[in-house]
Amino acid sequence: MHPCSAEVISSVVGLSTAGILDPVLIGPPQKITDAAKAAGVSLEGLQIKFVEHSHAAADLGAELAASGSIDALMKGSLHTDELLQAVVASHRLRTERRMSHVYVMNIPAYRKLLVVTDAAINIRPDLEQKRDICQNAVDFLHALGVRQPKVAVLAAVETVNSEMPATIDAACLTVMASRGQIRGAVIDGPLALDNAISVEAARIKEIRSTVAGHADILLVPDLEAGNMLAKQLVYLAGADAAGLVLGAKVPIILTSRADRPSSRVASAAIAKYIVNSKRLLGRSGSAGWT
Numbered sequence: 001m002h003p004c005s006a007e008v009i010s011s012v013v014g015l016s017t018a019g020i021l022d023p024v025l026i027g028p029p030q031k032i033t034d035a036a037k038a039a040g041v042s043l044e045g046l047q048i049k050f051v052e053h054s055h056a057a058a059d060l061g062a063e064l065a066a067s068g069s070i071d072a073l074m075k076g077s078l079h080t081d082e083l084l085q086a087v088v089a090s091h092r093l094r095t096e097r098r099m100s101h102v103y104v105m106n107i108p109a110y111r112k113l114l115v116v117t118d119a120a121i122n123i124r125p126d127l128e129q130k131r132d133i134c135q136n137a138v139d140f141l142h143a144l145g146v147r148q149p150k151v152a153v154l155a156a157v158e159t160v161n162s163e164m165p166a167t168i169d170a171a172c173l174t175v176m177a178s179r180g181q182i183r184g185a186v187i188d189g190p191l192a193l194d195n196a197i198s199v200e201a202a203r204i205k206e207i208r209s210t211v212a213g214h215a216d217i218l219l220v221p222d223l224e225a226g227n228m229l230a231k232q233l234v235y236l237a238g239a240d241a242a243g244l245v246l247g248a249k250v251p252i253i254l255t256s257r258a259d260r261p262s263s264r265v266a267s268a269a270i271a272k273y274i275v276n277s278k279r280l281l282g283r284s285g286s287a288g289w290t
Helices: 006-017 029-039 054-066 080-088 127-143 165-178 193-197 199-204 223-235 261-284
Strands: 024-027 047-050 100-106 114-117 150-154 186-191 217-219 240-246
Touching: 006 029, 006 261, 024 029, 024 054, 029 047, 054 080, 100 127, 100 223, 114 127, 114 223, 127 150, 127 165, 127 217, 127 240, 127 261, 150 165, 150 193, 165 186, 186 193, 193 199, 193 217, 223 240, 240 261
Parallel strands: 024 047, 114 217, 150 186, 150 217
Antiparallel strands: 100 114, 100 240
8 A cells, every 4th residue: 555665666566577466556646656667667557546645545455455355455655553543443354353463584594484473563562462462473374384383472581580571471371372262372481582492592491391492483572572583583694574464354464664575575475375375264164364
Protein backbone atom coordinates (compact mmCIF):
# COMPACT_ATOMS: atom_id res chain seq x y z
CA MET A 1 0.00 0.00 0.00
CA HIS A 2 1.13 3.53 -0.86
CA PRO A 3 4.12 2.45 -3.04
CA CYS A 4 5.42 5.97 -3.51
CA SER A 5 9.21 5.60 -3.50
CA ALA A 6 11.53 4.28 -6.18
CA GLU A 7 12.79 1.50 -3.89
CA VAL A 8 9.32 0.23 -3.03
CA ILE A 9 7.86 0.38 -6.54
CA SER A 10 10.95 -1.30 -7.95
CA SER A 11 10.56 -4.15 -5.45
CA VAL A 12 6.86 -4.53 -6.21
CA VAL A 13 7.42 -4.66 -9.97
CA GLY A 14 10.23 -7.16 -9.45
CA LEU A 15 8.00 -9.40 -7.33
CA SER A 16 5.31 -9.22 -10.00
CA THR A 17 7.75 -10.05 -12.79
CA ALA A 18 9.07 -13.02 -10.81
CA GLY A 19 5.53 -14.33 -10.36
CA ILE A 20 5.69 -14.14 -6.57
CA LEU A 21 2.92 -11.56 -6.20
CA ASP A 22 0.04 -10.25 -8.26
CA PRO A 23 0.13 -6.75 -6.76
CA VAL A 24 -2.65 -4.22 -6.41
CA LEU A 25 -1.10 -0.78 -6.05
CA ILE A 26 -2.99 1.61 -3.78
CA GLY A 27 -1.97 5.26 -3.53
CA PRO A 28 -1.91 8.73 -5.09
CA PRO A 29 -1.62 8.33 -8.87
CA GLN A 30 0.99 11.05 -9.47
CA LYS A 31 3.26 9.83 -6.68
CA ILE A 32 3.09 6.24 -7.91
CA THR A 33 3.84 7.34 -11.48
CA ASP A 34 6.73 9.54 -10.36
CA ALA A 35 8.17 6.70 -8.27
CA ALA A 36 7.99 4.34 -11.24
CA LYS A 37 9.77 6.87 -13.45
CA ALA A 38 12.47 7.37 -10.84
CA ALA A 39 12.93 3.60 -10.58
CA GLY A 40 12.94 3.17 -14.35
CA VAL A 41 10.17 0.54 -14.29
CA SER A 42 6.90 0.16 -16.14
CA LEU A 43 3.52 -0.08 -14.46
CA GLU A 44 1.95 -1.72 -17.50
CA GLY A 45 -0.35 -4.58 -16.58
CA LEU A 46 -0.47 -3.72 -12.86
CA GLN A 47 -3.78 -3.05 -11.15
CA ILE A 48 -3.86 0.38 -9.52
CA LYS A 49 -6.37 1.78 -7.02
CA PHE A 50 -6.09 5.54 -6.79
CA VAL A 51 -6.55 7.28 -3.43
CA GLU A 52 -5.39 10.68 -2.28
CA HIS A 53 -3.13 9.95 0.69
CA SER A 54 -1.53 7.25 2.84
CA HIS A 55 -4.39 7.03 5.38
CA ALA A 56 -6.84 6.38 2.57
CA ALA A 57 -4.48 3.77 1.11
CA ALA A 58 -4.36 1.93 4.43
CA ASP A 59 -8.15 2.06 4.81
CA LEU A 60 -8.80 0.80 1.29
CA GLY A 61 -6.21 -1.95 1.64
CA ALA A 62 -7.85 -3.15 4.84
CA GLU A 63 -11.29 -3.03 3.20
CA LEU A 64 -10.10 -5.09 0.22
CA ALA A 65 -8.47 -7.64 2.50
CA ALA A 66 -11.59 -7.90 4.67
CA SER A 67 -13.76 -8.54 1.62
CA GLY A 68 -11.42 -11.24 0.33
CA SER A 69 -10.43 -9.25 -2.76
CA ILE A 70 -6.75 -9.47 -1.79
CA ASP A 71 -4.93 -12.18 0.16
CA ALA A 72 -2.22 -10.18 1.95
CA LEU A 73 -1.22 -6.62 2.76
CA MET A 74 2.20 -5.14 2.05
CA LYS A 75 3.55 -1.98 3.63
CA GLY A 76 4.81 0.59 1.16
CA SER A 77 5.81 4.21 1.79
CA LEU A 78 3.58 4.78 4.80
CA HIS A 79 4.05 4.50 8.53
CA THR A 80 3.54 1.12 10.16
CA ASP A 81 1.07 2.68 12.59
CA GLU A 82 -1.15 3.86 9.72
CA LEU A 83 -1.33 0.38 8.28
CA LEU A 84 -1.94 -1.45 11.55
CA GLN A 85 -4.54 1.05 12.77
CA ALA A 86 -6.56 0.41 9.63
CA VAL A 87 -6.35 -3.35 10.21
CA VAL A 88 -7.32 -3.07 13.89
CA ALA A 89 -10.26 -0.83 12.96
CA SER A 90 -11.70 -3.58 10.75
CA HIS A 91 -13.66 -6.13 12.79
CA ARG A 92 -13.53 -8.47 9.79
CA LEU A 93 -9.71 -8.53 9.85
CA ARG A 94 -9.20 -8.75 13.61
CA THR A 95 -9.01 -12.08 15.37
CA GLU A 96 -9.09 -13.00 19.06
CA ARG A 97 -5.30 -12.87 19.00
CA ARG A 98 -3.11 -9.85 19.51
CA MET A 99 -1.15 -9.01 16.36
CA SER A 100 2.58 -9.60 16.49
CA HIS A 101 5.62 -9.57 14.23
CA VAL A 102 8.00 -12.37 13.29
CA TYR A 103 11.44 -12.08 11.78
CA VAL A 104 12.33 -15.28 9.96
CA MET A 105 16.11 -15.32 9.90
CA ASN A 106 18.56 -17.37 7.86
CA ILE A 107 21.78 -17.04 9.84
CA PRO A 108 25.04 -18.47 8.43
CA ALA A 109 26.21 -19.49 11.90
CA TYR A 110 22.99 -21.31 12.85
CA ARG A 111 21.95 -24.66 11.38
CA LYS A 112 18.27 -23.87 10.75
CA LEU A 113 15.86 -21.00 10.31
CA LEU A 114 15.33 -18.95 13.46
CA VAL A 115 12.27 -16.85 14.29
CA VAL A 116 12.64 -13.73 16.47
CA THR A 117 9.41 -12.34 17.96
CA ASP A 118 8.23 -9.64 18.65
CA ALA A 119 10.69 -7.05 17.41
CA ALA A 120 8.39 -4.56 15.69
CA ILE A 121 4.90 -4.10 17.15
CA ASN A 122 4.37 -4.81 20.86
CA ILE A 123 6.57 -2.48 22.90
CA ARG A 124 6.28 -3.90 26.42
CA PRO A 125 3.98 -6.92 26.20
CA ASP A 126 2.46 -8.32 29.37
CA LEU A 127 2.14 -12.04 30.08
CA GLU A 128 -1.14 -12.54 28.22
CA GLN A 129 0.17 -10.63 25.22
CA LYS A 130 3.33 -12.74 25.23
CA ARG A 131 1.12 -15.81 25.16
CA ASP A 132 -0.47 -14.54 21.94
CA ILE A 133 2.90 -13.55 20.49
CA CYS A 134 4.17 -17.04 21.22
CA GLN A 135 1.13 -18.85 19.80
CA ASN A 136 1.21 -16.72 16.64
CA ALA A 137 4.84 -17.71 16.02
CA VAL A 138 4.16 -21.38 16.79
CA ASP A 139 1.20 -21.54 14.41
CA PHE A 140 3.29 -19.76 11.79
CA LEU A 141 6.01 -22.42 11.96
CA HIS A 142 3.36 -25.14 11.81
CA ALA A 143 2.31 -23.63 8.47
CA LEU A 144 5.94 -23.80 7.34
CA GLY A 145 6.08 -27.49 8.19
CA VAL A 146 7.73 -27.44 11.64
CA ARG A 147 5.47 -29.75 13.64
CA GLN A 148 6.72 -29.11 17.17
CA PRO A 149 8.71 -25.86 17.30
CA LYS A 150 11.10 -25.32 20.20
CA VAL A 151 10.51 -21.93 21.83
CA ALA A 152 13.18 -20.29 23.99
CA VAL A 153 11.72 -17.53 26.16
CA LEU A 154 14.65 -15.16 26.52
CA ALA A 155 15.91 -13.21 29.50
CA ALA A 156 19.34 -12.02 30.59
CA VAL A 157 19.78 -15.11 32.77
CA GLU A 158 18.48 -18.67 32.85
CA THR A 159 17.20 -18.64 36.42
CA VAL A 160 14.09 -17.02 37.85
CA ASN A 161 14.86 -13.75 39.61
CA SER A 162 12.10 -11.77 41.33
CA GLU A 163 13.83 -8.51 40.41
CA MET A 164 13.86 -9.39 36.69
CA PRO A 165 10.25 -9.52 35.40
CA ALA A 166 11.30 -11.14 32.12
CA THR A 167 12.42 -14.25 33.99
CA ILE A 168 9.08 -14.52 35.80
CA ASP A 169 7.13 -14.16 32.55
CA ALA A 170 9.36 -16.81 30.97
CA ALA A 171 8.71 -19.26 33.80
CA CYS A 172 4.97 -18.59 33.60
CA LEU A 173 4.88 -19.20 29.85
CA THR A 174 6.71 -22.48 30.34
CA VAL A 175 4.08 -23.62 32.84
CA MET A 176 1.25 -22.30 30.65
CA ALA A 177 2.48 -24.50 27.81
CA SER A 178 2.48 -27.54 30.09
CA ARG A 179 -1.15 -26.74 31.01
CA GLY A 180 -2.28 -26.42 27.40
CA GLN A 181 -2.60 -22.63 27.39
CA ILE A 182 -0.05 -22.54 24.56
CA ARG A 183 -0.34 -25.43 22.12
CA GLY A 184 1.83 -27.17 19.57
CA ALA A 185 5.29 -26.35 20.86
CA VAL A 186 7.97 -27.23 23.38
CA ILE A 187 8.61 -24.13 25.48
CA ASP A 188 11.33 -23.42 28.01
CA GLY A 189 12.47 -20.34 29.85
CA PRO A 190 13.99 -18.32 31.13
CA LEU A 191 16.93 -18.98 28.84
CA ALA A 192 19.75 -16.57 28.07
CA LEU A 193 20.58 -16.17 24.38
CA ASP A 194 23.77 -18.22 24.56
CA ASN A 195 22.15 -21.31 26.02
CA ALA A 196 19.08 -20.92 23.81
CA ILE A 197 21.09 -21.39 20.61
CA SER A 198 24.33 -23.08 21.71
CA VAL A 199 24.39 -26.71 22.82
CA GLU A 200 27.87 -26.17 24.24
CA ALA A 201 26.82 -23.16 26.31
CA ALA A 202 23.89 -25.13 27.70
CA ARG A 203 26.18 -28.05 28.52
CA ILE A 204 28.70 -25.87 30.34
CA LYS A 205 25.92 -24.27 32.39
CA GLU A 206 24.40 -27.71 33.08
CA ILE A 207 21.03 -26.78 31.66
CA ARG A 208 18.93 -29.87 30.96
CA SER A 209 16.36 -28.87 28.38
CA THR A 210 15.18 -30.12 25.00
CA VAL A 211 14.97 -26.49 23.89
CA ALA A 212 18.39 -25.24 25.01
CA GLY A 213 20.76 -25.15 22.06
CA HIS A 214 17.99 -26.08 19.62
CA ALA A 215 15.59 -23.11 19.56
CA ASP A 216 13.36 -22.51 16.53
CA ILE A 217 11.76 -19.42 18.08
CA LEU A 218 13.30 -16.76 20.30
CA LEU A 219 10.57 -15.01 22.27
CA VAL A 220 12.14 -11.73 23.42
CA PRO A 221 11.22 -9.76 26.58
CA ASP A 222 10.23 -6.57 24.74
CA LEU A 223 10.44 -4.74 21.44
CA GLU A 224 13.72 -2.97 22.23
CA ALA A 225 15.53 -6.23 22.99
CA GLY A 226 14.03 -7.92 19.94
CA ASN A 227 14.75 -5.09 17.55
CA MET A 228 18.38 -4.84 18.63
CA LEU A 229 18.82 -8.61 18.45
CA ALA A 230 17.32 -8.86 14.96
CA LYS A 231 19.40 -6.00 13.58
CA GLN A 232 22.57 -7.38 15.15
CA LEU A 233 21.93 -10.69 13.42
CA VAL A 234 21.43 -8.93 10.07
CA TYR A 235 24.29 -6.43 10.22
CA LEU A 236 26.89 -8.31 12.28
CA ALA A 237 26.08 -11.97 11.60
CA GLY A 238 25.11 -11.65 7.94
CA ALA A 239 21.57 -12.94 8.41
CA ASP A 240 18.88 -12.66 5.77
CA ALA A 241 15.55 -11.71 7.32
CA ALA A 242 11.92 -11.82 6.24
CA GLY A 243 9.28 -9.93 8.23
CA LEU A 244 5.56 -10.63 8.65
CA VAL A 245 2.78 -9.47 10.95
CA LEU A 246 0.58 -12.29 12.25
CA GLY A 247 -2.66 -12.40 14.21
CA ALA A 248 -4.93 -10.81 11.58
CA LYS A 249 -7.06 -12.66 9.02
CA VAL A 250 -4.39 -12.05 6.37
CA PRO A 251 -0.60 -11.94 6.59
CA ILE A 252 0.93 -8.46 6.52
CA ILE A 253 4.29 -8.02 4.81
CA LEU A 254 6.19 -5.54 6.93
CA THR A 255 9.64 -4.47 5.78
CA SER A 256 11.88 -1.53 6.57
CA ARG A 257 13.09 1.07 4.09
CA ALA A 258 16.65 -0.03 4.91
CA ASP A 259 15.96 -3.71 4.20
CA ARG A 260 17.86 -5.46 1.43
CA PRO A 261 15.91 -6.34 -1.74
CA SER A 262 16.35 -10.02 -0.78
CA SER A 263 14.44 -9.34 2.45
CA ARG A 264 11.45 -7.97 0.55
CA VAL A 265 11.49 -10.97 -1.78
CA ALA A 266 11.71 -13.43 1.11
CA SER A 267 8.93 -11.68 3.05
CA ALA A 268 6.61 -11.75 0.05
CA ALA A 269 7.44 -15.37 -0.76
CA ILE A 270 6.68 -16.51 2.81
CA ALA A 271 3.41 -14.56 2.83
CA LYS A 272 2.40 -16.28 -0.41
CA TYR A 273 3.29 -19.68 1.08
CA ILE A 274 1.19 -18.93 4.17
CA VAL A 275 -1.80 -17.87 2.06
CA ASN A 276 -1.57 -21.08 0.00
CA SER A 277 -1.24 -23.16 3.18
CA LYS A 278 -4.40 -21.62 4.63
CA ARG A 279 -6.27 -22.40 1.42
CA LEU A 280 -5.19 -26.04 1.56
CA LEU A 281 -6.21 -26.28 5.23
CA GLY A 282 -9.58 -24.79 4.37
CA ARG A 283 -10.16 -27.30 1.58
CA SER A 284 -9.21 -30.22 3.80
CA GLY A 285 -11.52 -29.03 6.58
CA SER A 286 -8.64 -28.76 9.05
CA ALA A 287 -8.44 -26.01 11.63
CA GLY A 288 -6.57 -23.04 10.24
CA TRP A 289 -4.24 -20.60 11.88
CA THR A 290 -4.54 -16.85 12.44
